Amino acid sequence: MFNWFGKRRAQVDAPTLKPRSEQTFGGEKIDLSELTPDVVPFLGQVAYFELAVFESLTRAVSEAPNLAAKEGLTSSAGEVLLKHQGVVAELRKLKVDPAEAMEPFAPAIDRFEKLTGGRDWYEMLLGVYLTAGFLDDFFTRMVGGLPKAMAKRLEVLLEPDRAADVIVAALETGMAADPTLASRLALWGRRLVGDTQLVARSALLGSGNQADDEERIEPVFTDLIAAHTRRMDGLGLTA
Amino acid sequence: MFNWFGKRRAQVDAPTLKPRSEQTFGGEKIDLSELTPDVVPFLGQVAYFELAVFESLTRAVSEAPNLAAKEGLTSSAGEVLLKHQGVVAELRKLKVDPAEAMEPFAPAIDRFEKLTGGRDWYEMLLGVYLTAGFLDDFFTRMVGGLPKAMAKRLEVLLEPDRAADVIVAALETGMAADPTLASRLALWGRRLVGDTQLVARSALLGSGNQADDEERIEPVFTDLIAAHTRRMDGLGLTA
Numbered sequence: 098m099f100n101w102f103g104k105r106r107a108q109v110d111a112p113t114l115k116p117r118s119e120q121t122f123g124g125e126k127i128d129l130s131e132l133t134p135d136v137v138p139f140l141g142q143v144a145y146f147e148l149a150v151f152e153s154l155t156r157a158v159s160e161a162p163n164l165a166a167k168e169g170l171t172s173s174a175g176e177v178l179l180k181h182q183g184v185v186a187e188l189r190k191l192k193v194d195p196a197e198a199m200e201p202f203a204p205a206i207d208r209f210e211k212l213t214g215g216r217d218w219y220e221m222l223l224g225v226y227l228t229a230g231f232l233d234d235f236f237t238r239m240v241g242g243l244p245k246a247m248a249k250r251l252e253v254l255l256e257p258d259r260a261a262d263v264i265v266a267a268l269e270t271g272m273a274a275d276p277t278l279a280s281r282l283a284l285w286g287r288r289l290v291g292d293t294q295l296v297a298r299s300a301l302l303g304s305g306n307q308a309d310d311e312e313r314i315e316p317v318f319t320d321l322i323a324a325h326t327r328r329m330d331g332l333g334l335t336a
Numbered sequence: 337m338f339n340w341f342g343k344r345r346a347q348v349d350a351p352t353l354k355p356r357s358e359q360t361f362g363g364e365k366i367d368l369s370e371l372t373p374d375v376v377p378f379l380g381q382v383a384y385f386e387l388a389v390f391e392s393l394t395r396a397v398s399e400a401p402n403l404a405a406k407e408g409l410t411s412s413a414g415e416v417l418l419k420h421q422g423v424v425a426e427l428r429k430l431k432v433d434p435a436e437a438m439e440p441f442a443p444a445i446d447r448f449e450k451l452t453g454g455r456d457w458y459e460m461l462l463g464v465y466l467t468a469g470f471l472d473d474f475f476t477r478m479v480g481g482l483p484k485a486m487a488k489r490l491e492v493l494l495e496p497d498r499a500a501d502v503i504v505a506a507l508e509t510g511m512a513a514d515p516t517l518a519s520r521l522a523l524w525g526r527r528l529v530g531d532t533q534l535v536a537r538s539a540l541l542g543s544g545n546q547a548d549d550e551e552r553i554e555p556v557f558t559d560l561i562a563a564h565t566r567r568m569d570g571l572g573l574t575a
Contacts (some may be wrong), residue, residue: 155394165435196404
């Protein structure tokens with residue numbers, strides 16, 4: 098077979114950067130390939146989760162305290178919408194009705210969104226930022242067991258924290274204007290990480306032996322929590 | 337000067353389809369080039385309008401009666417978001433802060449969105465469909481007086497009724513399930529067209545002599561109302 102990349106590959110002997118995911122987690126990236134559940138339920142769950150994040154962000158758009166923040170958040174909402182639409186496209190390629198695939202996951206994810214929705218605009222924003230960051234991160238570690246081409250597409254599509262700079266800027270503006278906000282958000286961020294881990298664990302349900310799984314996923318959670326801590330640190334909040 | 341299109345033009349002598357806009361309005365398309373207001377206020381108004389339509393659609397997403405409708409409406413919301421983002425990109429190209437350009441138009445458009453928001457999910461959807469269709473149509477007729485390249489981009493960007501098929505399908509499903517809905521929606525559609533014309537007229541404010549303008553825009557409104565009537569007809573509603 099003719100190898101389209103043969104020549105190009107041979108030329109690459111300069112030192113190269115590590116892929117971003119490895120950089121982010123410093124060292125060997127632990128993945129959850131062996132725990133990946135069946136393709137359709139996995140895609141259905143991720144599609145519904147991104148839809149729920151999109152809805153949360155659109156509420157944040159509607160309730161934004163000024164037009165500049167509103168305008169900025171539409172970009173974040175647009176990025177999340179692209180994630181949702183990308184996963185839906187994968188389902189359609191498999192001739193699966195997206196609504197049917199998402200349906201089983203709606204109640205738990207709706208409950209989760211309510212739980213992490215916060216009491217005001219800032220808590221809502223921090224909730225979206227931390228939970229979506231955590232779970233996008235988690236989902237990209239589960240794609241390893243999927244068909245290779247699909248896994249590649251999903252890994253690019255679901256990259257965590259895309260367009261999060263707008264959210265970070267809005268939170269920083271709020272904390273600068275109200276000195277009590279930071280400590281309230283720090284508490285809130287600590288609470289969120291617990292609930293988010295429960296959702297992540299439930300995503301593994303049905304993928305095999307629960308007791309065995311626990312042992313395997315522990316190091317992954319250590320990584321995910323480290324990333325969560327970095328997000329909190331970035332905002333000047335103690336995790 | 338070298339004419340890039342000289343050769344290609346000479347080859348086109350087979351009968352061609354009329355451009356879509358002319359087909360839609362049967363006959364010579366009347367435009368509002370001479371009435372086009374200054375570039376920045378025009379873009380600011382259109383950008384805010386598309387943002388408001390996006391927000392209305394995201395409310396419709398959140399309140400959708402089922403997951404299939406919800407999923408479908410996210411596409412419509414995505415299309416409208418692209419319109420907003422495209423206009424914002426034009427403002428940024430001009431080194432204009434989008435929020436500042438939009439600000440003056442926010443109160444009137446917010447009032448309009450409230451007025452046309454409807455009492456339930458179906459009225460909300462019909463409101464978005466008819467008012468956005470009417471005003472996108474109206475705005476594309478005003479681009480003629482803008483710098484040529486920008487006008488071209490906006491005409492493509494703001495094409496009315498893009499992704500409206502999802503909204504039409506949702507309305508048809510609703511009317512099939514509830515025989516009283518059609519007559520209520522027909523009344524609602526008739527009311528909307530009046531309010532929408534007022535907004536369109538206010539978009540012409542500041543563009544010159546009001547009395548003169550009235551005379552010139554009359555035929556355009558006749559066209560826009562004809563398109564509105566076709567949208568209503570398409571739903572089986574008497575306009």
